[in-house]
Amino acid sequence: MTDFDLSVSFKAVASVTLILFSVIDIVGSIPIIIDLRQKEGKIESGKATVVAGIIMILFLIVGTQILNLFGIDVNSFAIAGAIILFLLGIEMILGIVLFKSEPDAGSGSIVPLAFPLIAGAGSMTTIISLKSEYSEMSILLGIILNLLFVYIVLKSSGWIQKKLGKGGANILRKVFGIILLAIAIKLFKTNI
Template identity: 70%
Template sequence: MFNFKEIISVTLILFAIIDILGSIPIIINLRKREGVIQSEKATLVSGVLMIAFLFVGDGILKLFGIDFQSFAMAGAIIIFLIGLEMILGKDFFHTDPDIKSGSIVPLAFPLIVGAGTMTTLLSLRAAYSVPNILVGIILNLLFVYIVLKASGWIEQRLGKAGADILRKVFGVILLAIAIKLFKTNLPA
């Protein structure tokens, strides 16, 4: 039933797509804005989204008549705005100060579970057995949780100047990723 080689492959593929280490500047920025990152909530919501999309993602998109390119473009817009926030130091995602939702949007979706992760899950389902994919998801969620919990410690090690530089550099990278998503998913 479980295949160690498949579990390792799925885990590494998802690790590369989720890229939680690359999201550290965004996590630090969200923590500054929100005051706290709800690690458990973000990890749980990410897990529910991944597992749900693994089983019903293709059907949900078809039900709403949404092609995957449109879904990917919507994710690209959110990623683009987050990149602008990081570079310009402006907040585009305004929330009620009493409601701390940054752990859900944009952290759980679309940063951890974005269009790339969802597309990958559908592709993995075609190539690997579901139990092995589920184990790969769980292993990635454990790593995501550890990084989210350690975000304060990581920020202290970077210092203010280091965090600012990292945030701006990754802001540019996010803009580039968003533009690539646009280009890839534009109709020919």
């Protein structure tokens, strides 16, 4: 394991934050979040944010070593994440349930919300890629800034759902289901 690089600059943090923001795409995930809220009854915003944060920070520090330990390359990991995203997209478009969860367990806050939606293959591979260009501290700060925004979006998802209404949420769900399928296919094609 290498020493943690503590150097930081505003420009690096801003770049990392914007890159991770576009990959995590929490705003684009609002239809999925609303769908999970409908299925589960509630979303544990804090729990999902903390779990996603732990996953991303651990991956920043020891991600490459963990994958190497299991003999998994980054591309295979990304393909596995692409398959999960693909299934989520199918679920959204067809209105079927593939990811079953126990209503009282709140597991939807962990799978598929914290992983793979927030801390998925895309964000993890991005974190590994960013290490070649930015310091670990800059990446860590970028992760934390994104997690704050994720928490705000998750916390306000009930309000967003009320503003959209049932019809608006259904339309948004189908549209973003197709976009999620496209992202999954792109991830798959890129890493195959």
